[in-house]
Amino acid sequence: MNKKIYFNLFVVSFIIMGLEMTATRFIAPSFGNTVYTWGIIISIFLVGSSIGYTIGGFIADLKSIKKIMNYLYIFGILTIALIPIIKSTIFPYLESLSNELGTTFGVIALYFIPNLIFSSIVTVLMKEGLESRVNGKLIGNLHTSSAMGSVLGTLVTTFFFIPLTHINSVIGIFSFLIFIAFLFYNEEKSKPQQFVLIVISIISVTFPFISTKSQLSEELYQTTSLYHEIYVYETDYYNGQSGDFRYLTFGNETTIQGMMDMNTPSKLVLDYARSIWGISDTFAKGSERVFIIGHGIGTLTSQYEKENKEVKVAEIDKGVLEVSRNYFNYKGNSVEIGDGRNILKKQKNEFDVIILDAYNNTDKIPFQLTSKEFFTLTYEKLKEEGVLIINSIGNLKGDTFISSLKTTVNSVYPFVYIFAMEEKVGVQNLTIVGSKVPLDDKKITGQYTVEVDDGELIFDGNTKIFNLN
Incomplete structure (x- = not known):
């Protein structure tokens, strides 16, 4: 009996924590990956577990416990297996909500019921493991088995799992592991009723893998890295133009991280890339040393390399670099894998241009690259005539992040300019430029110099800005 209980406690606890670790991969493409995302995820899991422990305690005292446990396992397998289907079905509707509400309802829809079910199972297993004996050693062993499952579920x-396979396949693996635990727990395999339950379980386990196949059918490439769900798509039409377009996203097809027309690879397709290049070419035309945080598909990196400039690029995700080489023809050797802030800190020479073009998942700049301490570092690494160029996404009016980003940059750089492709209010790419000396912003053609309201300063250890990574 104890071996069966220990094994099931281990597996079920493994799955609970494993599910929690997959949450951002389903949430981030639609609502971002911020500290608030994790706060919502952890809170909902804790609430679900608390309710589940209470329900499990009630079930554990019932006489028909074996039959109920069988159904809990089957229903648990089904609720896990349906996670990718639920995500693809309801998230398009949730994306109209704010990031916080969308994250909350999204996590509840995907994880609340399975977490509640498996927390209930944990409580029942604890009761069964105690049998008629109650002593400290046995209680400690049961909790240790559960704790080890939680630790390994988190780490593995x-x-x-996440770096090596599609996120839907991870869910399929979890369904299969619970199925194995169910078989080990279920001693009455010969009854027709038990046979039907097993068949239902097997069918449920296949759901995530079927979902994976259907989602991948129209993609050129997909991979899961330590940091992103990386997708490469192809299309013959973009923004009113025909061509052989290939683009990179981090799980949200509407937020493009980089695009190339394979017929003319050197052409800068996206507005933000043309803006960065134009500003750099205007305000630092004679530049020799360039530092870029965020490699993406390598379009800007290649442009600077072709100009025979000394380019240093920091890219945190090795998977992104590999995709840029394999699918976007990047051939250079200017990229170093690692955190951009740490790599910049180690540079001994000053730069003419520092470019910040880094994003976590969809449209959020990593928090450590938005603080006053970070911009002070860029100031120290720039030459007197150098410029800092930031690719940001936001609204000209009522956008607390853009206002705070501008204010934070301005707290370090005496001269700050914001360029936009359109003067109208609405979410768009905004290029923020910081300089030690005044610049003639009228030299930038095809863009508008815009103003935004002042906001709160962003610091490493203290910020009032909501919705930062």
Whole structure:
């Protein structure tokens, strides 16, 4: 009996924590990956577990416990297996909500019921493991089995499952593991009723893998890295133009991280890339040394390399670099894998241009690259005539992040300019430029110099800005 209980406690606890670690991969493409995202995820899991423990305690005292447990396992397998289907069905509707509300309802829809079910199972297993004996050693062993499952569920999911396979396949693996635990727990395999339950379980386990196949059918490439769900798509039409377009996204097809027309690879397709290049070419035309945080598909990196400039690029995700080489023809050797802030800190020479073009998932700049401490570092690494160029996404009016980003940059750089492709209010790419000396912003053609309201300063250890990564 104890071996069966220990094994099931281990597996069920493994799955609970494994599911929690997959949450941002389903949430981030639609609502971003911020500290608030994790706060919502953890809170909902804790609430679900608390309710589940209470329900499990009630079930554990019932006489028909074996039959109920069988159904809990089957229903648990089904609720896990349906996660990718639920995500693809309801998230398009949730995306009209704010990031916080969308994250909350999204996590509840995907995880609340399975977490509640498996937390209930944990409580029942604990009661069964105690049998008629109650002593400290036995209680400690049961909790240790559960704790070890939680630890390994966290580590294996984070460092093995997610980096090596599609997120839907990870869900399929979890369904299969619970199915194995169910078989080990279920001693009455010969009854027709038990046979039907097993068949239902097997069918449920296949759902995530079927979902994976259907989602991948129209993609050129997909991979899961330590940091992103990386997708490469192809289309013959973009923004009113025909061509052989290929683009990179981090799980949200509407937020493009980089695009190339394969017929003319050197052409800068996206507005933000043309803006960065134009500003750099205007305000630092004679530049020799360029530092870029965020490699993407390598379009800007290649442009600077062709100009025979000394380019240093920091890219945190090795998977992004590999995709840029394999699918976007990047051939250079200017990229170093690692955190951009740390790599910049180690540079001994000053730069003419520093470009910040880094994003976590969809449209959020990593928090450590938005603080006053970070911009002070860029100031120290720039030459007197150098410029800092930031690719940001936001609204000209009522956008607390853009206002705070501008104010924070201005707290370090005496001269700050914001350029936009359109003067109208609405979410768009905004290029923020910081300089130690005044610049003639009228030299930038095809863009508008715009103003935004002042906001709160962003610091490493203290910020009032909501919705930062």
